[in-house]
Amino acid sequence: MWRLWYYFDVRRTLVALHVGLAVLAFTIHFILLSTDRYNWLEDASAAPAAAAALESSEAPAAT
Structure with missing residues (x-):
């Protein structure tokens, strides 16, 4: 094996x-970012929660 380093x-x-x-790491990360399931920058699961919170804050308070 040590002779290999002569070449x-x-x-x-x-x-x-x-x-x-x-290059391999960047390629894997960009492939993951292009999917809906593994895109951690635009998390799709946070969107329904944000929409529900917005709807509940806009509802008039019943008194």
């Missing part, structure tokens, strides 16, 4: 590894 520059290999992993 590859260690610094260049580690930089390429980190860049590749960063």
